[in-house]
Amino acid sequence: MYKALIADDEEIIRSGLSRLLARDPDFEVAALAEDGEQALELAAERLPDLLLVDINMPFLNGLEFIERLEGVLRGAVIIVITGYDDFSYAQQALRLGVFDYLLKPVMEDAFYDAVGRAKQQLQTNRRQVKYLDWARMQLEKNRSSLVAAFLDGWLEGRYSEPEVAEQLGYLGISIPEPYGVTVAHLSVSEGKTMVGQEWDENLLYYAAENIARELFEPLGPVTSCKNASGDLVVLSSCLPAARWSATARELRELLEEHLPAQAVLSQVPGDRLAGLPEAYDDAMELLEQREKCPQAVLEARRYIEERYADPCLSLQGAADRLHLSPQHLSRLFRHETGVTFVDYLSRVRIRRAVELLADGELKMYEIAERVGYSSQHYFSSAFKKVLGVSPMEYRRGGAAR
Template sequence: MYKVLIADDEPIIRRGLRGLIDWKDLGLEVVGEAEDGEMALAQVQALQPDILLMDICMPFLSGLELAELLTQVAAKQCMVIVITGHDEFSYAQQAVRLHLFDYLLKPVCREHLLAVLNKAKGEIARSGDREHFLQWANQQMCRNLPAIKEQFFSDWTGGRLTEPGIKEQLSFFHLEYREPSGMIVIKIMEKINRDETVKQWDKQVLVFAVENIVNEILESSSGTMVFHDKSGHVIAITAITQMSVWLTYGAKIEAMVETYLKKTVFVAQKGIDGLAQVAVVYAGLLADINNKTNCTPIVMLTQKYIESNFYKEDLSLQEVADHMQISATYLSRLLKQETGLSFIDYLTHVRVSKAIQLMGDPGIKIYEIAERVGYSSQHYFSTAFKKAFGVSPVEYRKGRPQHC
C-alpha cells in the first residue's frame, strides 16, 4: 500500500479529493493532510509519503517552494502531483524544471485523478524494481570485490591490460600507483621449514599471514598494493621515496616471516619504469626466484645466506659452509654445479646487482655504494663492476634512469 499526502489550503478541496475515489481499492492510503506549505513540509518529513498531491498556491510556503525543499526531507523518491487552478504555461514550465511528476487542474475530475495516480503507481513500482536491482547488484559487487580485484592484479601482472585500462581499474578500486615504484615478489617454500616442529599451515592461511606481514612492514610507504598470484606468490607494489630504504624491505620481510611463521621465503625486488612495465618486472622477478628455488635445498639456502650477508667485507666460502654444516669443498662443488658460478663469482654477482639498485638513488655516492655492498674500497668495487659490465660504475650511472 503506497502512502499519499494531500496538501491544499482549502478544506473543501482536501475533502473532495478524499471522497472522489476508493483509495484502498487503488492500493493507496491517505496518511495525512496539510493546510499550508510549512505543515506539508513537516508532514513529508514525518510520514515519508510515496505520493504528494499539492496545491501550487498555499500560505507560508508555495507548492513550488515546497518542491524545491523535498529532496532535503524525503528519504525516498516522492511523486509530486501539482493541483492548480492556474492553467498557465509558466507554472507547467516551473513544474518541469523541478522534475515534478504531473499536474491536475481544478476542479479535479475522477477520471483524470485515477489516470495520474495509476501512472504514479507504475513509476513507483518501476523505481522500486530499479532500486532493488541496484541494491542487489551492489551487494553482489561487494561480495565479489576481492575476486574482481584479484583478477585485475592477475591481468595486470600477466600483461593483459592496456595502460588506459590499468588506470581505469586502479581508479575503480581506489588504488594509487606512484612513480617511481618498485615490486617485491615473495615465494614461500612450504617444504623447507626453519623449525621442523612447526605446525603445518593451510596454504591460503599461510599466504594471508605473509600478506599481513608485508602490509605491516610497508604500512608507512605510500602507494602500496599487496596481493598474491594463482601460485601463491605474494607481490607488493610500492612507491620508492628513498632507494636505500626501499631496498631493505625484502630483508625485513624475509626476517619477519622466518621469525614468526617459521617458513623459508625467497624474496626478489626491482624498480618499475611505468604502469605498463609491471608485467615485465613481475615475469623477470619470478624467473629469478624460480631459478634459485629449482636448486637443491642446500644450494637454495646457500644463496639465501649469501644474499643476506653480501655486505660483509670478509664473507667467505668457509663461513657459509660452516653455517650450512658441510665442507667448503663440497659446497663449492654443489654451487658451481647448480648455478654455473663459483662462490666468488656468485658473491660478486649479488654485490653488483645490489649496487645497480642503489645507483638509482642519486643521493648515494659511488664510494658509499661500494661500502654498502661489501667492498673495502671504491677501487676494488670499480674493478669488479667493470669486469661484469664492461664500464665503470660512474659511466654506468650516467647512462641509466634515476631509479632501479
Template sequence: MHRMIVADDEPKIRRGLISLHWDEIGVEIVAEASNGKEALELAIEQQPDLMLVDINMPILNGLDLIREIKSLLPECMLVIVSGYDEFSYAKEAFKLNVFDYILKPVNRNELMNTVKRAVDVLDEKRREGTIVQWAEAQVGSGRSELKRQFVSHWLLGRLHQTKMEEEYRVFSMDQYGGGYLLLLRFLEFEKKDAPAFDTGLLSFAVENIAEEIAKSVAECVLVFPLEQGEYGLLLSATDPSVVDTLGQDLKSALRQYLGRHCVVVHQQLGGDAQDLRRAYISLSDVLKQDLELTPLVLFAKSYLEEHYSNHSLSLQEVADQIKVSPAYLSRMIKKETGLTFSDLLTKARIDESLRLMKNPAMRILEISDAAGYSSQHYFSAAFKKLMGVSPNTYRTNRMGDGTWQR
C-alpha cells in the same frame, strides 16, 4: 551513527580500542565484552551493525562467536583481531565471511581505516537496499577472493580474452596502472628446523603478511597466489625506491615469521590488462633464470642479499646457515654464477648504495654504513672499482640535472 560492540578478553586492549575517536567515522560503542559468551548475549540484546572481535577469547571462542553472530545477525559486519600465531583461526574466520582482520599489535590508523571501510559498505547497502550492491561494495574493497582469482587466472592464461577485458573493468584494475607487479617465489632449499605449514595455511599467511607490509607504502594493494610456492603482489605505489625497500622488508618478514626464504622481483606496469600480463611473463623469465641455480647457491645468494648491510657478513656465516663448508660453497658459487662470494657481496652493497644516493639528504658516510661498509675509505674504493668513478663524482654527474640514471 552505526552501533558497534568491542569484544576482547584483555582489559587494557579493550579499553584502548574503546577510547578511539569512533564518532569521527560515524560509529558509537554500545557495549563491551570480556569473553565470547558475553559478546553473544550483548549482540542479541543490542543488535549492532558492527563488531570488533578478538579471535582468541575464553568461554566461547572467537570462531564460535562468529558462527553464532552470522546465524543470528547475518548483516552484522565483523572485524577480527588476531596474532601471527593464530592464522589457522583467522583462515576459518574468513570462511565464515568476516569483513576483515587486523594483526596484533593493533595499529590504530589501520583499525580506524578498516572499520571506516565497513561503515562505507553499510552505508552503500542502506542506500541501494539490495544484497547485490552490498556484495559489489565488498568486491571493490580490494580483499575480495573473486578479485584475487581473476588476476591469478588471467596471469596464468586460464581466462578468455573477452572475459578478461570485462572483469578488468568490473574490478577497477586500472587503479594499479603505473604501479608495480611483484612476484615472490619460495626457495625449495630450507633448513631442517624450518616450521612446517600445510599449503593452504602457508598461502593464507603469505598473503596477509605481504598485504600488511604493503599497506604502509601503497593505497591499493592486492596479493594473490599463482603457481605452487609463487605469489603475486599488485601495488599502486609508483616510487621504485619504495618498491625496492618493500621487497627486502617482505623477504625479511617471511623469514622471521614463517622461517622461509624467497626470491622477490618486480616490474612497473602500464595501464591495461595486456601490460599486466606482459609484466608477469617478463618477471617469470627473471625468476626462471634465478631458479636455474642449484637450491644451495640460490639460498646463499638470497641470504647475502638480505644481510649485506651487516658489516661482518662473511662466507663462513653463509656456509654455516646452509651446513656446508666455506670452501665447498665458494666453489659452487663460482661455478654457477661466474662470480666469487666477494663479488656478489660487493655488487649487493653497491646496488644498495646507488639506491640510497637518490636521497639527497644522505651523506656518503651514511650511505657507506647503511650499505654494509665499516669504512668510507673501503666503500669508495669498492665503488670506484665497480662503477669507474668515486661516489661523490657519480652522484654529482648523475643527479646534477635533477634526473637519475643507472
C-alpha cells in the same frame, strides 16, 4: 508504507496536499517545508520516498533543490508543482529526472493520478534497489574469487586493454603506476611445525597473503592473488624503490618466521599497465631461476642481502654459517650465479648505495658506512669498478637528469 515530503512556501498549499495525501493509506506525510533550504535538510534527515515540490520557493527554488538533492536519496520520486507561467521551468525539471508535474491549482483527479503512477514507480524502484543491493552483496561476497580469476587471466595475457579497463572499474581495482610485481613461492618445511595447527597449501597461502598485504599496504593500493602455480602475486607501488625492496626482504623473513615454510621471492618493476603481463612473466622467470638454485646458494645470497652493511661480512663467515668449507661454497656460488661471492656482495652494496645517493642530505662517508665500507676511498673505488663512475659523479648525473 511510503514517506512523503511536501515543500511549498504557501501554507494553504502544504495543508491541502497533506490532506489529499493522507487519504492514501500507503503514504505518510513525514515532513513539511516552506522553503528549499529547509526541504533539503528535511530530505537528508527523513529520507522520503515521494517529494512534492513547488518550483517557486524562497532561498532555494525547486530546481536548485532538485539539483542539490542528487546523491541524497535512493529511488525517490519527485513531482513538481507549478503555475502556468512556470511551464518552461517544469520542462527543465523533467530534464532533471523529475517524475511528473502538477499545475496549480492542484485538482484532485490529477493529483491522485500522478500519485498512483508515482506509487507504481516507487514499487519498481524498491525492487530494483533490492536486486541491486543483492547483486552488490553477491559481488562483495565473491569479490576475492572474481579478482583472482581476473588477475590470473590478465597476467596470462588473456584480456585486451579495453577489457582490462572495464574489469578494473567493475571490480574496483586500482593499480598504481609505476607498479611493482612481487611473487612469492612457498614450500612446506618438512622439519618445521607450528603448535596447534594443521597446515595445508591453502591455509599457508592465505596466511602469507595476509602478511604480505599488511606489509605492502604503505605502498598501496595493494592487489594480490594466487596464480595457477599456487604462488602469491602482490601488485603495489614500487616507489620508493628502496622501501619496496626492503619490504620484500621483510616479507620473506616474516613468512619463514611465522609459517612452516621456506619462501623464494622475485620482484620486477613496471611503468605501464599494458606491460603488466610482461613484467609478471619476467618475475616468474626470475622466480624459476631462484627456485632452481641450490639451497646453499640461496642461503648465501640471503646472508649477503641481510648483512651487506656489516664491513666484516666475508665468504668465511657465510661458509661457517652454512657449515660448508669456503672453497666449496665459492665454487657452488660462482657456478650458480656466474659471479664470485665477493663480486655479488659488491653489487648488492653498490645497488643499495645508488638508492641512498638519491638522498641529497647524506654525506658520502655516511653512505659508505651504511653499505658496509669502512673507508670512503674504498667505497668510491668499488663503486667506480661496478658502475664506471664515482659516487659523486653518479649523484651529479642524477641531479642533472
